[in-house]
Each structure stands twice: as C-alpha cells, then as structure tokens.
Amino acid sequence: MSSLNLDDFSDLIERPDGGLRRDAEERRERLTVPPGALGRLDELAEWLSAAQAAVPVTAIERPRVVLFAGDHGVAALNVSARPAGSAHLLVRAVLEGESPVAVLARRAGVPVRIVDAGLDCDPELLPTEVVRHRVRRGSGRIDVEDALTIEEAEQAVRLGMAIADEEADSGTDLVVLGDLSVGGTTPAAALIAALCGTDASVVTGRGGAGIDDLAWMRKCAAIRDSLRRARPVLGDQLELLATVGGADLAATTGFLLQSAVRRMPVILDGVVSAACALVGQRAAFRAPDWWLAGQVSGEPAQAKALDRMAINPLLDHGVVVGEGTGALLALPMVQAAAALAAELPERPEPEPAAEPTAESAGIEDVT
Numbered sequence: 001m002s003s004l005n006l007d008d009f010s011d012l013i014e015r016p017d018g019g020l021r022r023d024a025e026e027r028r029e030r031l032t033v034p035p036g037a038l039g040r041l042d043e044l045a046e047w048l049s050a051a052q053a054a055v056p057v058t059a060i061e062r063p064r065v066v067l068f069a070g071d072h073g074v075a076a077l078n079v080s081a082r083p084a085g086s087a088h089l090l091v092r093a094v095l096e097g098e099s100p101v102a103v104l105a106r107r108a109g110v111p112v113r114i115v116d117a118g119l120d121c122d123p124e125l126l127p128t129e130v131v132r133h134r135v136r137r138g139s140g141r142i143d144v145e146d147a148l149t150i151e152e153a154e155q156a157v158r159l160g161m162a163i164a165d166e167e168a169d170s171g172t173d174l175v176v177l178g179d180l181s182v183g184g185t186t187p188a189a190a191l192i193a194a195l196c197g198t199d200a201s202v203v204t205g206r207g208g209a210g211i212d213d214l215a216w217m218r219k220c221a222a223i224r225d226s227l228r229r230a231r232p233v234l235g236d237q238l239e240l241l242a243t244v245g246g247a248d249l250a251a252t253t254g255f256l257l258q259s260a261v262r263r264m265p266v267i268l269d270g271v272v273s274a275a276c277a278l279v280g281q282r283a284a285f286r287a288p289d290w291w292l293a294g295q296v297s298g299e300p301a302q303a304k305a306l307d308r309m310a311i312n313p314l315l316d317h318g319v320v321v322g323e324g325t326g327a328l329l330a331l332p333m334v335q336a337a338a339a340l341a342a343e344l345p346e347r348p349e350p351e352p353a354a355e356p357t358a359e360s361a362g363i364e365d366v367t
Contacts, residue, residue, distance in 0.1 A: 066176070070181050116131045121137075176331055295313050
C-alpha cells in the first residue's frame with residue numbers, strides 16, 4: 001500500500017497571482033507599443049508576471065532543460081521505429097551533443113539535465129549522474145502486465161518531486177521538459193485515452209521516429225489492450241501510472257506537480273509530457289496554470305490532452321523529433337515576451353492643464 005496520495009497536491013498548489021496579472025495587464029496598456037501589437041507575447045508576459053509575482057516581469061535568466069529517460073516493455077511489440085531497449089542511445093546522443101535538443105541547448109546556452117528513471121541498459125554505459133536515480137530497469141509490457149509495482153510508481157513520483165525541488169532550490173526560473181524514451185508514446189496515448197474516455201484509434205499516432213501502417217496497427221492494438229487494464233484503476237492516479245505508465249512517466253508527473261507547488265513554470269514538449277500533465281491535472285486541477293505547451297507535435301493524443309487542459313501550444317512548426325526539442329524552440333518566444341514587457345518604456349503622463357488666469361480667460365481688470 002502506498003503512502004503517497006497524488007490528490008494531496010490539490011491542497012498544495014495555488015494558481016498564479018490573478019491580482020498581479022491584472023496589474024501586468026494595466027501596465028501593458030501604458031506601454032509605448034500599442035496594445036495588441038505584440039500578439040501572444042503580451043499574454044505570455046502577463047502569465048509570467050502572475051507566475052513570478054512580479055510587475056514588471058523579470059527576465060528569464062536561468063532556464064534548464066530536464067529530460068526523463070526510460071525504456072518501455074511494450075516496444076518489444078515493434079510499436080516503435082527504434083529497437084526495444086535502445087533509449088540509452090538517445091541519452092548518449094544528447095550527452096555527446098549530437099541530438100537536436102543538444103545542439104539547440106548549446107546554441108542557446110541552456111544547460112541540459114538527464115534523469116534515468118527506467119532505462120533498460122547496464123548502468124556502466126552512462127555517467128553516474130545520469131543513472132544514479134534509476135527506479136528499475138525498463139517498464140513492464142502494459143498490454144499484458146503492469147508497468148511498475150505500486151511501490152516503484154511511488155518511488156518514481158518521489159524522484160520527480162525531488163528533481164523539481166533541486167531545480168527550484170538552485171534558482172532555475174523556467175524548465176523545458178522532455179523525455180528520452182523508446183515506446184513511450186504508447187503508454188502516453190493509453191493514459192490520455194483512459195483519462196479522456198476515448199478509444200485507442202483516436203489517440204494512436206506514429207511517434208517521433210515515424211512508423212509504418214503495420215506498426216501503427218500493432219500500436220493501436222497495444223493501446224486498446226492497455227485501456228482495458230487502465231479503466232478499472234482510473235480513480236487512483238498513482239495506480240494508473242503503475243498499471244499503464246512507466247518509471248519515466250511517473251517521475252515526470254511528480255516533477256510537474258512539485259514544480260507547480262514550487263511556483264516554477266514549465267514548458268511541455270510532446271505527447272509524453274502532455275500525458276503526465278493530464279494525470280497531474282486529474283490530481284490537482286490548478287496545476288496546469290503553471291505549464292505552457294511548447295509546440296504541436298502531430299500526435300493526436302497530445303492534441304486531445306492539451307484541449308482537455310485548455311492549453312494552447314505556442315508553436316506549430318511540424319517538429320516531431322521529440323526529446324524536448326519543440327519545447328526548447330518555444331523558449332526564445334517566452335524570453336522575448338518577458339524582455340519586452342520588462343524593458344519597453346511606458347508612455348509619459350500628459351502634462352496637467354494649467355489653471356486659467358484672468359488674462360487667459362479674456363477678463364479685463366476694471367479696478
């Protein structure tokens with residue numbers, strides 16, 4: 001029996017300060033650039049002001065990319081274009097600076113942190129700082145067995161919470177969140193289908209690496225079978241993550257919820273982070289107010305999850321590579337919104353009208 005109840009987060013998470021958001025809106029009305037001329041950048045700046053409890057908004061100076069890594073047993077069904085158990089190669093590519101997110105992060109000067117929650121590889125293949133948090137080696141095949149035990153699910157959620165605390169304590173002012181997984185879009189789609197009450201075919205996409213029609217049918221069948229196992233445990237988010245989630249998804253969920261507790265904004269990437277966010281919303285309805293969606297990933301499950309949370313993605317560039325890349329592409333937009341709101345001057349106040357004199361009023365002196 002777990003000692004962790006995700007519903008407790010509902011009492012711990014508050015919304016960003018609505019009064020300060022109104023103050024930010026009023027200040028925006030006074031800037032030299034006309035209202036509406038900056039489009040969605042205005043909305044972003046006002047959201048940041050509320051999240052930071054600061055008017056004018058403070059520049060984003062210490063962002064961080066955080067990537068949770070894991071392998072999923074369901075990949076053995078050939079539902080991914082990548083071989084089962086190969087997520088460590090994705091991690092290695094990031095560490096060596098050869099993946100899209102690594103290139104963009106290097107160019108932007110944003111540090112990248114990788115957390116191994118459930119990779120299926122020998123720990124010696126990767127640096128200690130990556131693998132030291134591992135909950136288990138790979139996750140179970142969710143169409144026929146649980147992804148995790150309930151104890152492992154709790155451990156993974158607490159891992160994510162601890163990473164969020166570490167980032168908040170170190171001064172990180174915004175997180176770009178992503179995943180490094182093989183088979184991860186399958187449990188993500190299963191979670192979203194279960195929480196939205198929809199069928200497998202509605203949420204089954206082709207993943208970041210792309211799959212052919214036969215693989216898509218296998219993936220759809222795996223999600224269908226996983227849904228049968230997920231529906232009986234919908235009332236308990238931790239048990240849901242244990243049944244059809246995975247160590248990396250559970251850790252990401254814990255990270256998102258604790259980030260909201262710590263008032264640390266997060267940019268979501270693709271369908272995996274969207275699925276974890278949806279689980280988080282189920283536990284704490286105010287939590288999504290602390291999250292942005294970086295981009296449209298093309299995964300139908302992501303669109304369904306973001307619609308359920310009323311989160312409108314910032315970008316739609318057709319980027320499907322995953323790994324936090326789309327979320328990182330949105331970071332400059334958020335930084336630009338903060339910089340403009342903080343640095344654009346306000347219009348000067350009009351000079352007060354002078355008090356009329358007898359002479360200016362045309363009155364003759366008759367004394």
